[in-house]
Amino acid sequence: MWAAPYPAGSGKVNVSGGTAELLVHNACVFDAFTVPNSFDPTHALGIFSAIINSMKIEWSGVTRSVPGFSDATNKFRGDFFECSATIAVSATTPKDTGHGFHFESNPATTHTNFAQFGTEHSGMFF
Amino acid sequence: MNDEKSISWKKLQEKWLTRRNLIRGAAGTAAGAGLLLGSGLRLPALADDEDEGHRDRCKAVPRPITHISTPPGAHFFFPGPVDASPTTSPNTGHDPSVITDFSGMIANADLIFSGVGTDLNTGMSASYDFHADMRFMDGVFVGLDSERHRATIGFI
Numbered sequence: 001m002w003a004a005p006y007p008a009g010s011g012k013v014n015v016s017g018g019t020a021e022l023l024v025h026n027a028c029v030f031d032a033f034t035v036p037n038s039f040d041p042t043h044a045l046g047i048f049s050a051i052i053n054s055m056k057i058e059w060s061g062v063t064r065s066v067p068g069f070s071d072a073t074n075k076f077r078g079d080f081f082e083c084s085a086t087i088a089v090s091a092t093t094p095k096d097t098g099h100g101f102h103f104e105s106n107p108a109t110t111h112t113n114f115a116q117f118g119t120e121h122s123g124m125f126f
Numbered sequence: 127m128n129d130e131k132s133i134s135w136k137k138l139q140e141k142w143l144t145r146r147n148l149i150r151g152a153a154g155t156a157a158g159a160g161l162l163l164g165s166g167l168r169l170p171a172l173a174d175d176e177d178e179g180h181r182d183r184c185k186a187v188p189r190p191i192t193h194i195s196t197p198p199g200a201h202f203f204f205p206g207p208v209d210a211s212p213t214t215s216p217n218t219g220h221d222p223s224v225i226t227d228f229s230g231m232i233a234n235a236d237l238i239f240s241g242v243g244t245d246l247n248t249g250m251s252a253s254y255d256f257h258a259d260m261r262f263m264d265g266v267f268v269g270l271d272s273e274r275h276r277a278t279i280g281f282i
Contacts, residue, residue, distance in 0.1 A: 006278040011262035013231035020233040085235040100246025109240040123227035
């Protein structure tokens, strides 16, 4: 599970306005180089500290609404809104790791395979 | 849609490209190949905002959803509609959150985008295509400690 805390207020959802936003600065992460190495518990290729210098994801342009959805099998319910999104991200693996690398995205190139935002209540809140 | 999109995600996974191979392969071309930012950059821990400043306390850990998508054998669904068919799309769609016992706001995005990657040791740059699954959950969760916590949790 690749989850981590973001500072309070990093993520915002405006259901009535049909938008959502995630804005993160200086998030400490790990650079595992490849997808399989990331999944490998031994990280045979190594794993190094890295930083997401900044990341901004914006959700907008609702194309499909799924209000009042409920899934008893997976124990979650909520209102969900499918839409498009754009991302601007800058990430760095410091040079002193011996694997110095920097990536700077071009937000204009973003292609949305799938995006959505909404409200959710799961588990004991289902 | 989601079976098709899941297949697209899997195709990118199957490329298994290293960053260095990508630099060599993509230099001078209009675009590199796929690399999954979300899996290449892993985060180490979970915490809740309420515990900030309490350095003598362990951070609260949310409970993952029970579903496991295999491969890779992890507690999440691939991105897709919440009302996807469990028969034809057992691992895609459904719950967008990766934590349960949660109440709040969610957003997720399965994105393909391009940018410039630079090897800081050689100064060599090349164009990259990235495929990323980004999510956040903002609200209240009951953690493994059975206590309620308020936090913004990212999935990257």
